[in-house]
Amino acid sequence: MAALTPIAQAMIAAYNAQDADTYVSHMTDDACEAGYRGAVVREGKEGTREGLKKMFVEFPENRAEVIGSNELGNYVVFHERVWRSAAAEPFDVIAVYSFEGDKCARVEFIR
16 A cells, blocks of 8 residues: 555645645545535535635635644555644644545544
8 A cells, every 4th residue: 555644745735735626636536525524514625625725715825734743554544734824823723534445535533
């Protein structure tokens, strides 16, 4: 199995570049983003693309920094610090990236 952390890091790089197309290119067609063990907030590759594009318009300075990471089996876990703007207080999340092969199938956020 290939290392998955570089794929998740590429997703963060695309997120920070506000490049929703590249971000979702690393995802399965039926991938989603959700709260941890909770509701799906972005459904499917296209739903994720559209949701991210809307968020990038609302928060043009949005960015995330990976503070720490672990990989186990088909999972990559990042501790991320997120800024919505340069003036805003950052917040921390734990993001769990679940993979099917070399594509991300689900990202769950613990906040």
